[in-house]
Amino acid sequence: MLESLLIANRGEIACRIIRTARRLGVRTVAVYSDADANALHVRLADDAVHIGPSQARESYLIGDKIIAAAKATGAKAIHPGYGFLSENAEFAQAVLDAGLVWVGPNPASITAMGLKDAAKKLMQDAGVPTTPGYLGEDQSPERLAREADAIGYPVLIKAVAGGGGKGMRKVDASADFADALASCQREAASSFGNDAVLLEKWVTNPRHIEVQVFGDSHGNVVHLFERDCSLQRRHQKVIEEAPAPGMDAATRAAICQAAVRAAQAVDYVGAGTIEFIADGSEGLRADRIWFMEMNTRLQVEHPVTEEITGQDLVEWQLRVASGEPLPKRQDELAINGWAMEARLYAEDPAKGFLPSIGTLETFDLGEAWRIDTGVEQGAEISPFYDPMIAKVIAWGVDRDAARCSLADTLSGTAIWPVRTNAGFLVKALEHPDFAAARLDTGLIGREGDALMPPERPSDAALADAAGALASSGILPGFRLNAPARTTGTFLLDGHAIDLALDAAATPTGQDAILVAEGGQTWELSRWRAGGGAGHSASDGAILSPMPGRIIAVSVSAGQAVTKGQKLVTLEAMKMEHSLVAPFDGMIAQLNAEQGAQVSEGTLLVEVERAPE
Structure with a gap:
């Protein structure tokens, strides 16, 4: 077993890894930015090293700083967690070249699966079914538009280096393609430094099914069954579960074997996930499930697999990285019960799910089967990182038991003044279609208002x-x-x-x-005399909801606008956020400039209401 481990990540990811490492007697080293100086993962680790400013691109994404921190503290291995540099083949190679152990797949496997177009071609050669689409090198807008027309709408534009729902756009008609492509490429370039895309046919009644795979350096590869991640909002997973509802034994065997073949095709070592898209219009069938991509790391949703198999996947990672064979053979793995995980975000559903920042003056998640978090009461939610603050996991003897347990836990949360999506998650879990396992990735988009939590208490x-x-x-x-x-x-x-x-x-x-x-x-x-109600949005003042950078200004001063029309696009917390007109009117004041950095509360646009 490894003696010491530096964790090249932050938040709940780092805390999760530290928990297993401590149980195994492995000394841990944390790294932190200015914003994370007082973070929970820093206090939990045996040692911690400051690596730079709050912005990830100046701290957590600088591989040289992380390797230097490992050497300075005597850490013998680096675990990248998930996100940041976890799927960066150059960083993985640099770790190895520095004489350190890389807790992850070899750089060649990361490279092979890192670009979605190349990965799909590799899977086709390995006999793994793939979704129809365009994987060509010609990235001109004209060629991409022609290919989209040939595939037939709707189509999905995907960044070849993408992940986490970023750099993806569904396009319903040819007239919308150019704008969607430009937005997708802009987001991909910002998030991944690569604006190349591929096109895929949009699948009717799509379900997102993924298989956990694990390989070791002795040539063994196993799967740990499947997860269903179909409940998504804007391609971001919201609730995940294992096993997948409606998955019969024959279909499970087919998809899991395909996942093992995919891992074997790249001599895979460590934890990985093979993601599939399924056409669920006639139930789950082996001939209606296609390879989408491979994530060459541990996934955010790995706890549901741990809960149904009784295995600690971080322990597996550390043992495999130490040169040990896999802890279990395929015939020693089985499914026990059902598990669900909800991603608790610091975001406000009432404001279009804009991220919410501030101090967690109250942070009470009640009693849960399992909670993975990197924050605690009194912690500061900053604008610099992903707004997920916890994963709430439930286990039950069957799906309904797990679902009800998770809904009950989330219903009992009390978090203030930072806003969260807990109420939205409860509504999703209680929705009749989700309860009956009538799943597809468009459920949240279709139901919309039905999933919004109430604006006031009962x-x-x-x-x-x-x-x-x-x-x-x-x-x-x-x-x-x-x-x-x-x-x-x-x-x-x-x-x-x-x-x-x-x-x-x-x-x-x-x-x-x-x-x-x-x-x-x-x-x-x-109520206090001289107090009264808070500021009302009815005056048409459009304020920046958080610190960020203006990447697009869609209107000009004096222009007439309609309710819901996009005015300004703000990039913050790794996502694009559109600010829209609250009512029909005219742009009375325009202070927003493309490229400008703005603070929370900055007046960007003032809309004057149209006369009745």
Whole structure:
């Protein structure tokens, strides 16, 4: 077993690896940027090294700094985690050239599978079925448009170096192709430094099925069964589960064997995932499942595989990197029960899922089967990294037991003032189609508003909270010798509301109280004279929701706009965010300039409402 390990990552990823390494007696070294100086993974590790400014491109993405940190601390191996440099073949080779152990596949395997077009060609040669599409080297917009027309709409544009849903666009009509291509290439160049794309036929009723594979340096390759990651929003996975609903034994055998062949084709060593797209219009069938890509690393969703197999995949990684054979043979692996994982993000569904930053003054995830997180109460959510703050995992004897357990856990969360998608996750888990396993990757997009959490707590929850704050003679609307029921004025997240109360309620002396219900958290506070409601968006002021860079300005001063029209595109937290007109009107003020860096709260555009 390795004696010491540097983890070239941050947050929950690093914490997850540290947990297993500590159990195995492996000394751990963390690296951190300015923004992460007080992060949980830094405190959990045995040693920690500062590697630069907050921006990932100046710290976590600088391989030389990470290798230098390993040598300075005597670490014998580097684990890249997932994300950042985990699939960078040049970094993997540099680690090996430095005389260190690389906890991952060999650089040649990463290179072979790193570009989606080359990987698909390799899989075709290995007899693994692939999705129809265009993999050509001619990347001119004209050639790509012709190929898209030949494939037939809808088509999917995918960055060849992409991952995590970035650099992907579905295009429904030829007229939309040029704009979608430009946006996709821009995002791909920003995220991966490579704007090349491939085209794929958009699959009807698509389901995202992936297989966990593992190889060692002794020529052994096994699979640890499949996961279903079909519940997605804008190509980002939201809820994952294992095994896949509706997967019969014959289809499982076919897809898992195809995954093993794919890994063997590149002499794969370590943890990897073979991702497939399935046409679920007639249920899961082996002849309707096609290879999409291989992720040459451990996946975010690996806990659901661990929960149904009883294996620790990080331990497997460390043992394989130490030169040991795989801990289990294929015939020693079996599925036990069902597991689901929800990705808890610091984002506000009410604001188009824009990331939410700030201090986690309250961070209570209640009781769960398993929680993987890299933050704790009091931690700061910064604008520099991915907004995922935790993975909440549930296990049950069957799918419904796991689903209900996960929904119950998320319903009991209380997080403030940072906004999260917990309420959205609860609604998704409780949706009739998801509950009945009628899955495809478009479910969230179709259901939209039906999955949005409520804007305010239930009347019962508000009444309980208001009663706890009530005090005769303090709140407006209260009178001495009042009837048994009366009303008081409160502020709910800064907006004034009137509530009916029990006049005999016993006050707590608090000025504010949190109301947590269904995964959502609000603050109810006492109304104060001279206070009143918070700022209203109805004035047409479009403010930057977070620090970021303006990458596109779609309007000009004096221009007429319609409700929902894109005004400005902001790049922040590794994603593009469109800011739109709140109503029909005219651009009265335009302060946004393409390429400019802006702070949170900066006035970018002011829309003057059109006369009634």
